[in-house]
Amino acid sequence: xxxxxxxxxxxxxxxxxxxxxxxxxxxxxxxxxxxxxxxxxxxxxxxxxxxxxxxxxxxxxxxxxxxxxxxxxxxxxxxxxxxxxxxxxxxxxxxxxxxxxxxxxxxxxxxxxxxxxxxxxxxxxxxxxxxxxxxxxxxxxxxxxxxxxxxxxxxxxxxxxxxxxxxxxxxxxxxxxxxxxxxxxxxxxxxxxxxxxxxxxxxxxxxxxxxxxxxxxxxxxxxxxxxxxxxxxxxxxxxxxxxxxxxxxxxxxxxxxxxxxxxxxxxxxxxxxxxxxxxxxxxxx
Amino acid sequence: xxxxxxxxxxxxxxxxxxxxxxxxxxxxxxxxxxxxxxxxxxxxxxxxxxxxxxxxxxxxxxxxxxxxxxxxxxxxxxxxxxxxxxxxxxxxxxxxxxxxxxxxxxxxxxxxxxxxxxxxxxxxxxxxxxxxxxxxxxxxxxxxxxxxxxxxxxxxxxxxxxxxxxxxxxxxxxxxxxxxxxxxxxxxxxxxxxxxxxxxxxxxxxxxxxxxxxxxxxxxxxxxxxxxxxxxxxxxxxxxxxxxxxxxxxxxxxxxxxxxxxxxxxxxxxxxxxxxxxxxxxxxxxx
Numbered sequence: 001x002x003x004x005x006x007x008x009x010x011x012x013x014x015x016x017x018x019x020x021x022x023x024x025x026x027x028x029x030x031x032x033x034x035x036x037x038x039x040x041x042x043x044x045x046x047x048x049x050x051x052x053x054x055x056x057x058x059x060x061x062x063x064x065x066x067x068x069x070x071x072x073x074x075x076x077x078x079x080x081x082x083x084x085x086x087x088x089x090x091x092x093x094x095x096x097x098x099x100x101x102x103x104x105x106x107x108x109x110x111x112x113x114x115x116x117x118x119x120x121x122x123x124x125x126x127x128x129x130x131x132x133x134x135x136x137x138x139x140x141x142x143x144x145x146x147x148x149x150x151x152x153x154x155x156x157x158x159x160x161x162x163x164x165x166x167x168x169x170x171x172x173x174x175x176x177x178x179x180x181x182x183x184x185x186x187x188x189x190x191x192x193x194x195x196x197x198x199x200x201x202x203x204x205x206x207x208x209x210x211x212x213x214x215x216x217x218x219x220x221x222x223x224x225x226x227x228x229x230x231x232x233x234x235x236x237x238x239x240x241x242x243x244x245x246x247x248x249x250x251x252x253x254x255x256x257x258x259x260x261x262x263x264x265x266x267x268x269x270x271x272x273x274x275x276x277x278x279x280x281x282x283x284x285x
Numbered sequence: 286x287x288x289x290x291x292x293x294x295x296x297x298x299x300x301x302x303x304x305x306x307x308x309x310x311x312x313x314x315x316x317x318x319x320x321x322x323x324x325x326x327x328x329x330x331x332x333x334x335x336x337x338x339x340x341x342x343x344x345x346x347x348x349x350x351x352x353x354x355x356x357x358x359x360x361x362x363x364x365x366x367x368x369x370x371x372x373x374x375x376x377x378x379x380x381x382x383x384x385x386x387x388x389x390x391x392x393x394x395x396x397x398x399x400x401x402x403x404x405x406x407x408x409x410x411x412x413x414x415x416x417x418x419x420x421x422x423x424x425x426x427x428x429x430x431x432x433x434x435x436x437x438x439x440x441x442x443x444x445x446x447x448x449x450x451x452x453x454x455x456x457x458x459x460x461x462x463x464x465x466x467x468x469x470x471x472x473x474x475x476x477x478x479x480x481x482x483x484x485x486x487x488x489x490x491x492x493x494x495x496x497x498x499x500x501x502x503x504x505x506x507x508x509x510x511x512x513x514x515x516x517x518x519x520x521x522x523x524x525x526x527x528x529x530x531x532x533x534x535x536x537x538x539x540x541x542x543x544x545x546x547x548x549x550x551x552x553x554x555x556x557x558x559x560x561x562x563x564x565x566x567x568x569x570x571x572x
Contacts, residue, residue, distance in 0.1 A: 025376075077558070077562065080561070080562055080565045081561055081565045084313075084319060084515070084519065085519075085561060085565065085567075087319065087376075088319075088511055088512060088515045088557070088561075089515075089558055091508065091511065091512075091554070092512065092554035092555070092557045093554075093558065095551055095553075095554040096547070096554050096555055096558070098548075098550075098551070099547045099548040099549075099550055099551020099552070099554075099555075100546075100547060102548050102551075103545065103546060103547060103548060206508065210380075210383050213376075214380050214384070217377065217380045218380075221374075247395065249388075249390075250388055250391035250392060250395060252387065252388075253384050253385070253386070253389075253390075253391060254388045255384075256383070256384030256387070256388075257366070257381055257384030257385045257388060259384075260370075260377055260380045260381045260384060261366060261369065261381050264377045
């Protein structure tokens, strides 16, 4: 049972992380290849604070604040560069983060930080807490998408210049997307640190950033339900693939490729098309 | 003296980056896809090069086999992976490319082992002394000359032959090019072939310099190459060459003087971000 609880917590953390990127990339159309850096910022801050004896519930908002603040600064770059240039810039931010962490002795350097004190909750309690966080963030995302802000995000994703012509303050909304998305990533990072009780620079590198991006794309970019399901499935996949041991990543990579190659609009698109076909058939009758 | 030596080391690294990034630029200019899997051909080339060279004893044969294999693999990848995704948003192809790269890296590991392979009798290792001060391996000197020569020839071909002009026309306006009777497919196949062959060429050189080929050898160059084509102002051959050499030199000095603060990759990307904030269109773009 312990294993299932731990797996469930990991899945909830992945869902949170994927939803936070979906806000930036899915809703607002700003590609980020360095999102793991914000997970890392949250995780490192939480780890340091936990070691200093700061209570669990206080570290979460602090992690959000710091990650969100750094995220806003990184978001400034999205005002300067667009699309592919932005993708590469954010990738650079990711490498910069890992590079800085690696050379800081007081952040554990290459070895990372081990023995992070837990959250004082039971394993089951902690799982329920992370799942609750995931549900709240899902609700927030659904609310956001229907709000005025969500509509502007969508407009920016579709066609930034038109939004500008319409008199929308595009930079402000882009920064808002980055601030909210990265703050949520910071929260996820703090939950991550308390869950695994060990963090190292390798957990927040480029691989992590593209894994989360692939969750978003496989789920169907912008779709809250799709991204949630994809993140839960993809994070559990390696655990289910344990039996193929050595070939785990080979299968993961191939699946990712085949999935995107044959279903480019992700699971959400697949479901939508399927439903659309059924509805058309019913109408035809 | 250290300054000069670092500068040469930077140029050597930079010419390897240039070879890898060049193929990426060709693909980007043509299809607007960030082709992460490009580094897989770099690794593939290195493996084929070592295997053929060890089996036949001829380095030239190794180079030829590596470039031919990687070139064909590049064309197949284009046909199977990218062609069907061309009308989709660009990040779809990006994710496909990432999936492909992860799978290929693992395939190399499963096929050839995680330890990597080396030359039985590594060629071109003699030490040279240039201008009485600069110590270089033969392979290091040749990679600089080789990459410059290839890039020179390539830019001549691009401007001086019908096919080269067809490529340029396709880059600037595919529809117009097609209506003038240019086969888009031929141009794209050709670009993937040349680009992947160049990556393989670079791969064999890296194998020669390190005398080691590992499954993961492509990961860092692949990200660096992405940074380089952005620095060079996406899609420009000369810009890419210049950006690659500049990045190589910046890294060489950076690791010595900033090594305490940041690691090698972080230095490269810090430089990239700095440049992009000042010149969002890249270092050498005319736009």
